[in-house]
Amino acid sequence: MSHRNRSSIRPWIVFTVVLVVLVLAAGGAFLLLRPHGGSPFGGRSGAHITVGLRSKPSSLDIRTNGERAVEQALVDNxxxxxxxMDSERAISANVAARWSESTDGLRYSFHLREGATFADGSPLNASAVVASLQRTIQGKQVGADDLKHxxxxxxxxxxxVVITLHEPNPRLLEALAGRAGVIINPNAHDADFAHTSYGSGPFTVSSFTGDTIELARNERYWQDKPALARVTLRYMPSDEALVGGMRDGSLDVALPQGAQAASELAKIxxxxxxxxxSTxxxxxxxxNAGSSPFSDEQVRQFTRFAIDAAxxxxxxxxxxxxxSGPISQLQPGYEDLNALFPFDLERAQSMRWYFAAGYFTPFTLLTDKAHHDLAQRIVDEMAAIPMPVTLEVVDSATLASRVAAGDYTCALIEMDEPHDYTRFVDGSAMFGYQNxxxxxxxxxxxxxxxxxxxxxxxxxxxxxxxxxxxxxxLYTGKDVVATRSHVQGLPVDLTSWRLPLAHVRA
Structure with missing residues (x-):
């Protein structure tokens, strides 16, 4: 009886052994074939990726360099x-775990996370935060204007940390989530900020050559350490070069400036x-100046009805x-206003006939070469009202200069600054707008x-x-991100502003 039981068990033992061997072999092959030696489980590894970017920073000095490229590369990394700010653009914890405000808005108390350190191991405590903020203010560093109260x-x-204000500033938390709130190691007195770094983030700068920034995992990082051991940020001269880098395998990630490159990247x-x-x-x-036809509210309104923004x-x-308004989706104060001026050419034409036939003198829509096709479309839509408008194309520098000086009638432009909507209340010549x-x-x-x-x-x-x-x-623009299949965890929103890499796996 027992002999028959052993005979029936033997095939199952053989099957189990073979199955285990196959599983181990498959797992070993997976690890060998995995690109860059990354961990398949998303933990720490020796993985390295190369990210292709366009606008390179002239210096890594976070204190004095206000270029967007510096913030994109260094802040959060x-x-x-x-x-x-979280993905919903609400203020959230970072170095400060929590905070409170006085009812009069004059006193903010920030309670820091315990155990935080800078990359050199020195404590990121309240004394360090105070020293960093005071240096920003006293040294008039980037962001100091946001701390003027x-x-x-x-x-x-x-x-x-307790911050006391002269007068209420409801933008303070927003400012402390930006360049004004960057915390720099107070031990970095005479350091070479232009080429290295003195922060508390998940990476450190191991080298900077101008065209390339090498980031290395901060082994002393006080939160969960990044999965990537190294990241190379490589700055390329054109979107075409980025596409080429993705095609030949020298890049793992590409962030082109133009959306047109997306179609080429998708073919790889x-x-x-x-x-x-983006913003x-x-x-x-x-x-809106008095000499412009757009000084009249009705002209502005019927022109909006004639442009099919949707x-x-x-x-x-x-x-x-x-x-459909001056504040974009990721800026505080955004509201969906798309229903205010739906495309309605008949309404635009009806409002236009309030003015005499010869009331409007010929004028131009000013733009640059990059926006030529869209500008021509808008000219055609305005001409259908009808309005005596033609297209004027200049280089981008001339466009920016003339619009800033108010030397135009209407212009197709881009805006992308945190508080650029203040142009409609600051009395500047850019819009000549008074309301x-x-x-x-x-x-x-x-x-x-x-x-x-x-x-x-x-x-x-x-x-x-x-x-x-x-x-x-008309619209809020997109940020395009192209990744190889083994790269996971890279965010897509606001990547032209910041590129957080702590949770990226490869």
Whole structure:
């Protein structure tokens, strides 16, 4: 009896042994074939990726270099801010685990995470935060203007930082999530900031040659250490060079500046192309000065009705979402205002006939070569009202100069700065726009004592400016990210602004 049982068990033992051997062999082959030796389980590894970018920083000095490229490469990777903004653009914890505000908006208390350190192992405590913020203010470093309301920065203990203001500033938390809130190691007195780094982030700068930044994993990082051991940021002269790098395998990730490159990248085997939203706004700027036809509210409004912004947003290669006001989707105060000026040529024509046939003298829509085709489309739509408009194309530098000086009638432009909507209340020549209600509402927003109330009041400001048709907003642009199939965890939104690499796996 027992002999028959042993005979029946033997085939199962053989089967089990063979199965285990096959599983181990398959697993070994997977590890051998995995690109760059990355961990298949997403943990720490010796993985290395190369990221292709366009705009290279002239210096890595986070204190004095205000270029976008510096923030894209270093903030969230090498340097960290006191607080940050999450994917919904709400203020969230970073170096500070939590914070509180006084009811009068004059005192902010930040409670820091315990155990945080800089890359050299020195403590990232309240004394270090105070020293860093004071240097930013006193040295008039990048971001100092956003801290102009600060009266004092103190630390009652080594886990608490208290900022006291001269007057309420509801933008303070937003500022501390940006360049003003970058925390720099106070031990870096006479350091070479232009070529190396002194932060607390998941990576350190191991070398900088001008065309290449080498990042190395910070083995002393106080949070979960990054999966990647090294990252090379390689700056390329053109989108075509980025496409070539992805095609020949020298790049693992590419971030082209133009959306047109996306179609070429998508044709490469093993490459996935994604796009996220940016803060870059494309609009038809109206010169509201008295000599311009767009000084008249009705002219501005019927022009907006004649431009099919929804269709433009659907068909432009670089468009991510339609935009109908001065504040974009990822800026505090955004409101969906697309219903205010739907495409309605008949309504535009009806409003146009309020003016005499010869009332409008010929004028041009100014733009640069990069926007030629879209500008011609808009000229055709405006001419259908009819308006006596033709296209004028100049180089990008001339476009920027003339628009800033108010030397134009209308222009197709891009805007992409954190508070660029203030151009509609600062009295500058750029738009020549004067609206008492808008100025009053903006002042009301700034008078709030907390960020949430400030954001709500900005929404009202956004609506006032859009209803008055201060310009004709078209769309918010996209950021394109191309990755090889083995690269995982790279975000897609706002990658032209910041490129966080801590959670990327390969």
């Amino acid at each position: 090498v340097y960290q801010t006191l607080v940050t 600060v009266a004092s920065v103190e630390n009652p203990d080594e886990t608490t 085997d093993g490459v996935q192309v994604s796009d996220g939203i 870059r706004k494309t609009l038809v700027a109206f010169n 269709q433009i947003a659907r068909t432009q290669p670089d468009a991510k979402a339609q935009l 008492g209600a808008a100025q009053e509402q903006y002042a009301k927003a700034l008078a709030q004592t907390d960020f949430a109330s400030y954001r709500e009041q900005l929404r009202a400001f956004d609506r006032i400016v859009s209803q008055d048709a201060a310009s004709a907003w």
